[in-house]
Amino acid sequence: MLLIRCPYCEMERPEVEFKYGGEAHLIRPNPNAASDEEWTDFLYFRANDRGIHAERWRHAVGCGRFFNCLRDTVSDRIVVTYKTGEKRPEAG
Amino acid sequence: MKFSFASLARQALSGHQGWPEQWRSPDPKPSYDAVIVGAGGHGLATAYYMAKEHGLRNVAVVEKGWLGGGNTGRNTTIVRSNYLWEASEAIYGHAHKFWPTLSQELNYNAMFSPRGVMLLAHSHHDEYAFKRHIHANRLAGIPNEWLTPEQAKEFCPILNIDPGIRYPVVGAALQRTGGTARHDVVAWGYARAASALGVDILQNCEVKAMRRDASGAVSGLETTRGAIATKKIGVVAAGNTSVVMAMAGVRLPLESFPLQALVSEPLKPVMPCVVMSNTIHAYMSQSDKGELVIGAGTDAYVSYSQTGGLHIVSSTLDAICEMFPIASRLRMMRNWGGIVDTTPDRSPIIGKTPVPGLYVNCGWGTGGFKATPGSGHLFAHQVATGEPHPIAAPFSLDRFRSGALINEATAAAVAH
Numbered sequence: 001m002l003l004i005r006c007p008y009c010e011m012e013r014p015e016v017e018f019k020y021g022g023e024a025h026l027i028r029p030n031p032n033a034a035s036d037e038e039w040t041d042f043l044y045f046r047a048n049d050r051g052i053h054a055e056r057w058r059h060a061v062g063c064g065r066f067f068n069c070l071r072d073t074v075s076d077r078i079v080v081t082y083k084t085g086e087k088r089p090e091a092g
Numbered sequence: 093m094k095f096s097f098a099s100l101a102r103q104a105l106s107g108h109q110g111w112p113e114q115w116r117s118p119d120p121k122p123s124y125d126a127v128i129v130g131a132g133g134h135g136l137a138t139a140y141y142m143a144k145e146h147g148l149r150n151v152a153v154v155e156k157g158w159l160g161g162g163n164t165g166r167n168t169t170i171v172r173s174n175y176l177w178e179a180s181e182a183i184y185g186h187a188h189k190f191w192p193t194l195s196q197e198l199n200y201n202a203m204f205s206p207r208g209v210m211l212l213a214h215s216h217h218d219e220y221a222f223k224r225h226i227h228a229n230r231l232a233g234i235p236n237e238w239l240t241p242e243q244a245k246e247f248c249p250i251l252n253i254d255p256g257i258r259y260p261v262v263g264a265a266l267q268r269t270g271g272t273a274r275h276d277v278v279a280w281g282y283a284r285a286a287s288a289l290g291v292d293i294l295q296n297c298e299v300k301a302m303r304r305d306a307s308g309a310v311s312g313l314e315t316t317r318g319a320i321a322t323k324k325i326g327v328v329a330a331g332n333t334s335v336v337m338a339m340a341g342v343r344l345p346l347e348s349f350p351l352q353a354l355v356s357e358p359l360k361p362v363m364p365c366v367v368m369s370n371t372i373h374a375y376m377s378q379s380d381k382g383e384l385v386i387g388a389g390t391d392a393y394v395s396y397s398q399t400g401g402l403h404i405v406s407s408t409l410d411a412i413c414e415m416f417p418i419a420s421r422l423r424m425m426r427n428w429g430g431i432v433d434t435t436p437d438r439s440p441i442i443g444k445t446p447v448p449g450l451y452v453n454c455g456w457g458t459g460g461f462k463a464t465p466g467s468g469h470l471f472a473h474q475v476a477t478g479e480p481h482p483i484a485a486p487f488s489l490d491r492f493r494s495g496a497l498i499n500e501a502t503a504a505a506v507a508h
Binding site: 002043046 | 332343345346348393395397401402436493
């Protein structure tokens, strides 16, 4: 089980308090201008790399807020968590 | 060497010292007509059917570890075909047809045991969904039937059908032709049969890069055992498919998650069938060694760790103990996590990629074992001829652009 630091509560809490929210920093295409390929990419294609992965988590039974997280997908080590809207930090 | 009563008798007389190795371990040749990446069940079956049905014998299967050492050797061995949509019924039904005669086909005992797979319904929603499944399956010629809780208990006497439990059993869907098979043997049997037809199985041979020619088509592979030239590459790398395909610049709609399973200490026979519950995410059967083989869910997040959170296993065991009170004092011997490649619609991807000469067979997610023979058979057709087999055609990568998804995520049984 992961130990995740909520950047709003500023506390490390067990994974069962959180809900995973998928890849972070996805930007919804403009519905008036996007091509089929852009929609396909947005709807179905996700980062699936070995290494650092940017993802969203929600502190479901805590503050209830979404935040972002960088985690190594090979070791599951969490590098850093940061608030929604903040720029993705340089991977450590 | 063919296994037979005569060969067994001959070897018995010489103290079983003369059995030959079951497959060759050759050094890589500089070039092959086709290379399959990944020596799991699906990859080895692909190579076997390419050699047997398409006459392609100058073929290699490259594997970064040892053959059958990934999810093929780490699954709950369940075989069934009761999926909802026509395309799924066709592909899983195609795969199911191979199982009853697989041992004879490979001359290797796959121990297929069609002992029945029973899916438990715990609510009215489950009941309606399952009955819809049953009707759809029967229209497609796949046997599936509805059981009352009493009939379910008769079929599996250790089942708890007390209406007072948290998730009471309100009925079950039973596919009598489903069951289990010996997972390792499927890999070994295909490896042995493919090797006998001339296929080179190259273990400890990790792909490091893919070469492309001036037109963009594949021209070879760089591996830890040297460069291999080839015009056709079929990638069957399960959880690591995204990593391998990225070497050719191809992205896929896949996410890799750890899926866990565990086995108990061995018991005398207590369980005559496979029981699955999607609602409470647990399934169980008994191996021929007597261990109860228990399947849990996936972790929520993308990971290549080949391990999983203990809370996933723990919630599965809560469900198992409620469904089967007999299991409450059992010790679990070991658990493990395999990395499964899941697609957004929970159906596999078999077919072409944007790179000429590069084909992919992936996205079997949490339930690929049952499809091993059919998957290999269909993908062999794709790699050998360059065109999809009609049964595999709906499972193209293009469906995510066209929108013709085959949504088994909510339609079918979640667990596999």
